[in-house]
Amino acid sequence: xxxxxxxxxxxxxxxxxLNKELGDYVCRLEDFKVLEHNFSALKELQQRGYLLIxxxxxxxxxxxxxTEQQLAEMHQHLRDVYAGHGVTFTDMYYCPHHxxxxxxxxxxxxxxxxxxxxxxxxxxxxxQSYFIGDRERDVEAGQSAGVTGILINxxxxxxxxxxxxx
Numbered sequence: 807x808x809x810x811x812x813x814x815x816x817x818x819x820x821x822x823x824l825n826k827e828l829g830d831y832v833c834r835l836e837d838f839k840v841l842e843h844n845f846s847a848l849k850e851l852q853q854r855g856y857l858l859i860x861x862x863x864x865x866x867x868x869x870x871x872x873t874e875q876q877l878a879e880m881h882q883h884l885r886d887v888y889a890g891h892g893v894t895f896t897d898m899y900y901c902p903h904h905x906x907x908x909x910x911x912x913x914x915x916x917x918x919x920x921x922x923x924x925x926x927x928x929x930x931x932x933x934q935s936y937f938i939g940d941r942e943r944d945v946e947a948g949q950s951a952g953v954t955g956i957l958i959n960x961x962x963x964x965x966x967x968x969x970x971x972x
Contacts, residue, residue, distance in 0.1 A: 810971065812931035815896070816971065817850050817921055820862035822960035824884060827940065831866035836908035838880045845891035847964040857896040857928055860884075861920040861937070861947070866906030874902075899923055899957055915939075917948035921953060926945060952956060 808947050821827050826839040833921050843950045848858060860881075866872050888895065899920040901913040913919030925932055939950030945955030 813929050814909075814934035815857040815859050815924065815925070816935065817859050817861050817924065817937040817948065818848075818899075819915075819941065819944045820860055822861060822940035823958065823964070824860065824888075827960035831864075831869075831871055832880065833872040834877070835876070835879050835883060837873045838883060838954055840887045841961060841963075843965070845888065848888065849891065849894045849961065850968065852893060852970075856935075856971075857930065858893065859896050859924045859928070860898040860900075861915070861924065862871060862898075862900045863915050863943075863960050864900040865900055865907075865914070867900075868903040868904035870908040872930075877911070894959055896928060897924060911922060915941075916943035916950070917927055918947045918951035921947055921951035922925045925951060925953075938967065 815830060818824055820834060825841060828837060832838050852858060863879060867877065884894055899936050901911060903911040903914050921937065924930060932952035935946055936956055937953045937955045938958060939945060940960045945957050948955030956970055958967055
């Protein structure tokens with residue numbers, strides 16, 4: 807008998823949601839500041855049965871501002887800091903493209919490619935899922951993937967919008 811139960815997820819933008827928004831790309835680990843006020847909110851979502859999945863545009867890769875290796879180090883740091891507070895990210899997706907350098911792609915938000923990949927790989931029901939982001943393009947990507955978008959201000963505590971997640 808195949809398990810037909812689908813997972814529910816909260817997709818999360820990275821900069822301005824999980825780590826401090828710098829107004830430009832975070833290119834160095836030293837500049838990567840995790841937003842500590844989100845530990846308990848994300849832990850609560852996890853306890854409510856949501857998978858936590860990061861979806862981030864990383865056009866700085868296409869611009870050559872940082873390398874895949876540096877990005878991997880920043881993401882490992884993000885995972886480690888949150889893990890220290892009982893929060894686990896199921897997956898992290900990023901778009902390495904930038905339209906001026908690599909042309910159009912289907913993964914750069916507001917396109918839904920990163921979310922669709924997560925939905926497929928982790929058997930997610932979009933109708934029960936959310937995307938928290940600090941840009942209109944995040945909400946747009948969510949809507950295109952059939953996921954409810956929730957717009958927050960950069961660095962705003964996720965606890966402010968927990969009541970919107972059923």
